[in-house]
Amino acid sequence: MKFGTKAIHAGQEPDSTTGAIMTPIYQTSTFAQSEPAVHKGYDYSRAGNPTRTALEKNLAALEGGRYCAAFSSGMGAIDAVVKLLKSGDHLIAGNDLYGGTYRIFTKVFEQFGLAFDFIDMSKKENIKKALRRNTRMIWVETPTNPLLRIVDIEEVVKIAKEAKALSVVDNTFATPFLQRPLALGADIVVHSATKYIGGHSDVILGAAITNDESISEKLYFIQKSSGAVPGPFDCFLALRGTKTLHLRMERHCENARKVAEFLAAHPKVQKVNYPGFKFHPNHAVAARQMSDFGGMVSFTLKSDDIEAAKKLTTYTKIFTLAESLGGVESLIEHPASMTHASLPKEVRLQSGLEDTLIRLSVGVEDGDDLVEDLKQAIERV
Numbered sequence: 001m002k003f004g005t006k007a008i009h010a011g012q013e014p015d016s017t018t019g020a021i022m023t024p025i026y027q028t029s030t031f032a033q034s035e036p037a038v039h040k041g042y043d044y045s046r047a048g049n050p051t052r053t054a055l056e057k058n059l060a061a062l063e064g065g066r067y068c069a070a071f072s073s074g075m076g077a078i079d080a081v082v083k084l085l086k087s088g089d090h091l092i093a094g095n096d097l098y099g100g101t102y103r104i105f106t107k108v109f110e111q112f113g114l115a116f117d118f119i120d121m122s123k124k125e126n127i128k129k130a131l132r133r134n135t136r137m138i139w140v141e142t143p144t145n146p147l148l149r150i151v152d153i154e155e156v157v158k159i160a161k162e163a164k165a166l167s168v169v170d171n172t173f174a175t176p177f178l179q180r181p182l183a184l185g186a187d188i189v190v191h192s193a194t195k196y197i198g199g200h201s202d203v204i205l206g207a208a209i210t211n212d213e214s215i216s217e218k219l220y221f222i223q224k225s226s227g228a229v230p231g232p233f234d235c236f237l238a239l240r241g242t243k244t245l246h247l248r249m250e251r252h253c254e255n256a257r258k259v260a261e262f263l264a265a266h267p268k269v270q271k272v273n274y275p276g277f278k279f280h281p282n283h284a285v286a287a288r289q290m291s292d293f294g295g296m297v298s299f300t301l302k303s304d305d306i307e308a309a310k311k312l313t314t315y316t317k318i319f320t321l322a323e324s325l326g327g328v329e330s331l332i333e334h335p336a337s338m339t340h341a342s343l344p345k346e347v348r349l350q351s352g353l354e355d356t357l358i359r360l361s362v363g364v365e366d367g368d369d370l371v372e373d374l375k376q377a378i379e380r381v
């Protein structure tokens, strides 16, 4: 079955009692039992809920995985995956990681005896150099946020396997429509389904997907024990999102390409980060592991005035100034003071994230209108 068919049908069938085409929202905390511990597969909604099961099956199918555990947020999923480790273990991650991931690693998990190294993962020598005897997990985001660097997933998987470490890919930016890390050998995929999978900026939700039965059992155990589970209505919203994921991603990619090309040709623009450009340093890897280049673009103006960059984010009329990404509507933001403010300034600058950088989440509006909007805003600064 191809992607678009799975997106609409995987894990979902008409409701067995009423024939309802849409998966019902099983808004219940508990389930009747006929005798103690005898039930129809569900006993308590933290452990399992039929609406959540439908979403988990759907997301597993889209990533080409056998198991999926859904969480109440992307951070909930990330928290659960790191809990596969134990005190004394070491994790290697990229140095332009999502700010919240950096924060939970350093501010929450370091306290429990886990050690972290943050490196430029686009060069495999760096990963090999960072390996320690106790390295048990290598964490990849690709494309990275907000610099849109590309990490070669197959290379990381190879290094991780040799080191007997788990490889984890945060696939939020690419989505399974553009990139399927499990097929490239990764052990676990995590998602902030809040972004493209939900797609409509109306739900916070996360997921972890794997093909490995023993990893899945541990994840389900942590899901039930720590309890960061999504409610049935949120699962319903995410499922409504996956039905159009393929359609939305095609338009996100088309519009991002148009916007990136416009920016690259603009005399006031210094640098455009977009993996679809032939001159992007990792374009070849992106072209190999992704089927298209996604909906995110970031750029700097020639002016090194931080205030000018911040002003620009308030001059657009269609692009809304807001954090987050992946919704149908276009968003603009200033990473250094917004999404990436939780990264210490030295870490930020070391990773190449300048204070003048502007990030765009290119939506699915008419692409020409988006270009016109950016054009008038840039002319004003």
Ligand SMILES: *Cc1c(COP(=O)(O)O)cnc(C)c1O
Binding pocket: 073, 074, 075, 076, 098, 100, 101, 141, 145, 170, 172, 173, 191, 192, 193, 194, 195, 204, 205, 206
């Ligand atoms: C937003 C995001 C997260 C966190 O997800 P939430 O749903 O906000 O908890 C993790 N990773 C990436 C790449 C993200 O963009």
